[in-house]
Amino acid sequence: MSELSLIAEEIREAMTTLEKTQEAGNHLVEDLTEENYAAFLSQMSEMCERLQRLKQMLARGDAVASDELAGALARSFDLPESEYRRVDAHG
Known part of the structure; x- marks a missing residue:
């Protein structure tokens, strides 16, 4: 599993835990x-x-391209991926 997929999965799990x-x-x-x-204390x-785990994952990673993370999140939630275009800051 790629780093982006792990981050997306952790986001999905955090959202489920929040619910x-x-x-x-x-x-x-x-x-x-x-x-x-x-039960409430356990869930909290x-x-x-x-x-905390998600925060550590995001802090140790290089800058994550938002379009790539969006794609990983879409896959994690079984949603269709949006079409995107990478924008190069140098051109």
């Missing part, structure tokens, strides 16, 4: 129990870990 965290937060608001609180912890 689960929001769901756990809603359950906590609706019914404040120790079980719901523990997982979300923080995923975001």
